[in-house]
Structures are given as structure tokens and as C-alpha cells.
Amino acid sequence: MMDAKKVTALLRKKGFKVTPQRLAIYNALCNTKAHPNAEMLFNKLQPYYPTMSLATIYKTIDILREIGLIQVINVGEDSLRYDATVELHPHIRCTVCNRVDDIMDFDFSPAIKNVAEKTSYDLSGQQFYFYGVCPECQAKMSKKIS
Amino acid sequence: MMDAKKVTALLRKKGFKVTPQRLAIYNALCNTKAHPNAEMLFNKLQPYYPTMSLATIYKTIDILREIGLIQVINVGEDSLRYDATVELHPHIRCTVCNRVDDIMDFDFSPAIKNVAEKTSYDLSGQQFYFYGVCPECQAKMSKKIS
DNA sequence: AGTTTGTTGATAATAACTATTAATTAAAAA
DNA sequence: TTTTTAATTAATAGTTATTATCAACAAACT
Structure with missing residues (x-):
């Protein structure tokens, strides 16, 4: 920014x-x-x-x-x-409404260490994507059910 | 399989x-x-x-x-x-030759735990991609330099 | 074997993105 | 500031991965 x-x-x-x-x-x-x-x-x-x-x-x-x-x-x-x-950070997408949110202050280091041990690649970066249902869509779904 | x-x-x-x-x-x-x-x-x-x-x-x-x-x-x-x-597993792509390899036996749980703490999403899955230079391309590159 | 119904494969369509280009506009030099 | 030079805009056309269409065909049930 x-x-x-x-x-x-x-x-x-x-x-x-x-x-x-x-x-x-x-x-x-x-x-x-x-x-x-x-x-x-x-x-x-x-x-x-x-x-x-x-x-x-x-x-x-x-x-x-x-x-x-x-x-x-x-x-x-x-x-x-x-x-x-x-700054590299994971993103999470709602599988219902498709909004995409940031996940800030995520610590990549354990995952990177894990991968460095497993491969002979010279690592340069990574992209992590998570999927799930956002709070708003969870609320809507529970309303519909009740 | x-x-x-x-x-x-x-x-x-x-x-x-x-x-x-x-x-x-x-x-x-x-x-x-x-x-x-x-x-x-x-x-x-x-x-x-x-x-x-x-x-x-x-x-x-x-x-x-x-x-x-x-x-x-x-x-x-x-x-x-x-x-x-x-079975969900991360992939790694060589930024030189574009080959894509599996990363097996990767432990997603620390990352998932980390994300679950940070968001109010109801998590359902994730995709992790790593980038780097594969061993073959590393070898080729060191040859060219010498 | 016959009939039904889903599948194949040739072709056309779609959609995101990229290249082209003439006209415009801004940067840099005088 | 003015001129020269080069980059940008925006309309248009092109490219490419993927999807839809549909007539001919093959799988599966009877």
C-alpha cells in the first residue's frame, strides 16, 4: 500500500x-x-x-x-x-457466496520447513488457499433450516 | 487409485x-x-x-x-x-521447466488449526501450492554457470 | 435382438485475457 | 513554453482453454 x-x-x-x-x-x-x-x-x-x-x-x-x-x-x-x-498471505474463499478474504499474520514457516525436508527443490514461494463457508452464509443457512 | x-x-x-x-x-x-x-x-x-x-x-x-x-x-x-x-496433498511447481510434483505425507493440521483460530469460516478444504526450482533444473543451471 | 438412453466426436460457441493500431496525450528536451 | 518524441488509450480483433450442441452411435436393460 x-x-x-x-x-x-x-x-x-x-x-x-x-x-x-x-x-x-x-x-x-x-x-x-x-x-x-x-x-x-x-x-x-x-x-x-x-x-x-x-x-x-x-x-x-x-x-x-x-x-x-x-x-x-x-x-x-x-x-x-x-x-x-x-506481502504473501493465504486467502479463503466462501464456497457459497464466493467472497474471498485475507488471512493475515499466518505463519508459513512450519509448512515451508516441512516441505524443505521433503523435496530437493530450491523453494521460492507458495500460495495457500482455504475453502469454507463464511460467517454470513452460515447465518443465512441456519435461518433457512429453522 | x-x-x-x-x-x-x-x-x-x-x-x-x-x-x-x-x-x-x-x-x-x-x-x-x-x-x-x-x-x-x-x-x-x-x-x-x-x-x-x-x-x-x-x-x-x-x-x-x-x-x-x-x-x-x-x-x-x-x-x-x-x-x-x-487424497489432498500439496503440489510444487518448478518455475523453470513447469513440472509439477506431489508433496506426500504433508501435515496440514498446524496450518488448519492456525486458520481456524483466525477466521469464523466453517472450513471444508484447502489447496497448498509451492514454487521453486526442481533438482534437474538446479543441476542444469549450475552447469551453465561453470 | 430390440429399444432406450446416455455417450461420442465434430463443430461451434463462450469467456477471459492479450495483441494490434490509429489517434491521443504526456514526458523531456530546447 | 513549445516542440519533439515516445508512451498510452481504447476500440477492435485475435488467442486459447474450456463448454455447449447435436447427429450418429454404443451401452445396458428387457
């Missing part, structure tokens, strides 16, 4: 121009916990940038990822989601 | 017909550790079933998954891979 000034500086430093659309896309990602995909971002920005196309979303996302401002998450849907928190 | 007799019985029990294509696809998955995607399966079976189409592969995979004979794995490539080992 960076403020506009730092983002501007970073884009310039990496040789990319600074455009309102790019800042808006990054800003939109910073201001949500919903892990939007390209289409959700497009819809969110549509009122403010009615001429912006999906291609711009995709290209900007690619740049933001390249310069390390965002990470891509793949929870097994048919589209990718994006997250302005770049 | 089931033998042909059990697979036949299970397919019938679940209301699906037993066809040579279906048995062949399941068999191909049982006899590899390469975690093939649809195209790799298609190419592998092509010599023996030259008229079989990719659509049959996809449809059969869907059935096999539905009746619990295989699992789908999504290592962040543009295609899905399939595994006849249905």
Missing part, C-alpha cells in the same frame, strides 16, 4: 508514465478488501472513467504486478483476482 | 455408462506422476484412440471428478491439471 506520491515516483522510476487511470486502478485496489477481478474493477471505475476499457485494466494490472505494487490471486475461479497487499 | 473393475462398478452405480474412453482416461491418469492437463492426456491417448476428441477428455474428466476418482489442480497456469490421487 503506497500513497499516490510514492506510486507516481515508482512508476516513473520503472519507466512507466503516470496516468489518472493507473492511479485510479491502484487506488481502487487499495480501498477494497474484496479482491476484485478485472471486471469488478471495471464496473467500480466505470462511473468515474466512463471511457476506460477493460484492456486498460488488464494492461495496468500487468504493470502494477511487474513493479511489485499488487499480487495476483488464483482461487480456482475462471478469472484472476488482484490484491494491493503484496 | 482403483482397478478397472471397481471403476466400472462405481460409474454404473452413479448412473454413468462405462466406455473404453472413460477407462482409458482414468487409467492414463493412474499411470503417470506428471499431473497432465487435458491436452497432455489427449496427446498421450491419441495413438490408441485416434478418433477421440478433446471434448471427450473434458467431459470424462468432469465425471471422474464428480464421482471422486480424480482431483483438479490449479497451479496458476492457463490450464488445469489432473491427479488420480484424490
Whole structure:
């Protein structure tokens, strides 16, 4: 998460121009916990940038990822989601409503140690995805039953 | 991993017909550790079933998954891979050659406990993916440098 | 064997994403 | 500030994995 000034500086430093659309896309990602995909971002920005196309979303996302401002998450849907928190952390998806939440302050080290012992790979990263029913959907389900 | 007799019985029990294509696809998955995607399966079976189409592969995979004979794995490539080992286990992908290996006998319980404490989700499953350089690629890389 | 019903496989459709390109716009030099 | 230069936008078309359609066909029940 960076403020506009730092983002501007970073884009310039990496040789990319600074455009309102790019800042808006990054800003939109910073201001949500919903892990939007390209289409959700497009819809969110549509009122403010009615001429912006999906291609711009995709290209900007690619740049933001390249310069390390965002990470891509793949929870097994048919589209990718994006997250302005770049620190690696697991995600959990509700199998009922498909919302995706962060799991923060997760300690990867026991798992990594476990894997390092089992393989001869030179480890460089990992992605953990959990699945379950979110509290809201649990509440809805218990209502329906009663 | 089931033998042909059990697979036949299970397919019938679940209301699906037993066809040579279906048995062949399941068999191909049982006899590899390469975690093939649809195209790799298609190419592998092509010599023996030259008229079989990719659509049959996809449809059969869907059935096999539905009746619990295989699992789908999504290592962040543009295609899905399939595994006849249905017991949940992590996978590791080489970031150089893209091979995907199993990590067996991994203990998920510390991670699950960790997550159960942090969220109010009703957990139902998880997928862990690790990334790194496989031993073969490490060897190739050290050769090139020297 | 005949009949029913699900399956195959060729083809077309879909959907997410990427490449192309002309017109626009911003950055950098003067 | 103005000009030059190069990158960006956004419409469009292309690509690719996967899914749907449907007529011909094969499995399974009678």
C-alpha cells in the first residue's frame, strides 16, 4: 500500500508514465478488501472513467504486478483476482457466496520447513488457499433450516 | 487409485455408462506422476484412440471428478491439471521447466488449526501450492554457470 | 435382438485475457 | 513554453482453454 506520491515516483522510476487511470486502478485496489477481478474493477471505475476499457485494466494490472505494487490471486475461479497487499498471505474463499478474504499474520514457516525436508527443490514461494463457508452464509443457512 | 473393475462398478452405480474412453482416461491418469492437463492426456491417448476428441477428455474428466476418482489442480497456469490421487496433498511447481510434483505425507493440521483460530469460516478444504526450482533444473543451471 | 438412453466426436460457441493500431496525450528536451 | 518524441488509450480483433450442441452411435436393460 503506497500513497499516490510514492506510486507516481515508482512508476516513473520503472519507466512507466503516470496516468489518472493507473492511479485510479491502484487506488481502487487499495480501498477494497474484496479482491476484485478485472471486471469488478471495471464496473467500480466505470462511473468515474466512463471511457476506460477493460484492456486498460488488464494492461495496468500487468504493470502494477511487474513493479511489485499488487499480487495476483488464483482461487480456482475462471478469472484472476488482484490484491494491493503484496506481502504473501493465504486467502479463503466462501464456497457459497464466493467472497474471498485475507488471512493475515499466518505463519508459513512450519509448512515451508516441512516441505524443505521433503523435496530437493530450491523453494521460492507458495500460495495457500482455504475453502469454507463464511460467517454470513452460515447465518443465512441456519435461518433457512429453522 | 482403483482397478478397472471397481471403476466400472462405481460409474454404473452413479448412473454413468462405462466406455473404453472413460477407462482409458482414468487409467492414463493412474499411470503417470506428471499431473497432465487435458491436452497432455489427449496427446498421450491419441495413438490408441485416434478418433477421440478433446471434448471427450473434458467431459470424462468432469465425471471422474464428480464421482471422486480424480482431483483438479490449479497451479496458476492457463490450464488445469489432473491427479488420480484424490487424497489432498500439496503440489510444487518448478518455475523453470513447469513440472509439477506431489508433496506426500504433508501435515496440514498446524496450518488448519492456525486458520481456524483466525477466521469464523466453517472450513471444508484447502489447496497448498509451492514454487521453486526442481533438482534437474538446479543441476542444469549450475552447469551453465561453470 | 430390440429399444432406450446416455455417450461420442465434430463443430461451434463462450469467456477471459492479450495483441494490434490509429489517434491521443504526456514526458523531456530546447 | 513549445516542440519533439515516445508512451498510452481504447476500440477492435485475435488467442486459447474450456463448454455447449447435436447427429450418429454404443451401452445396458428387457
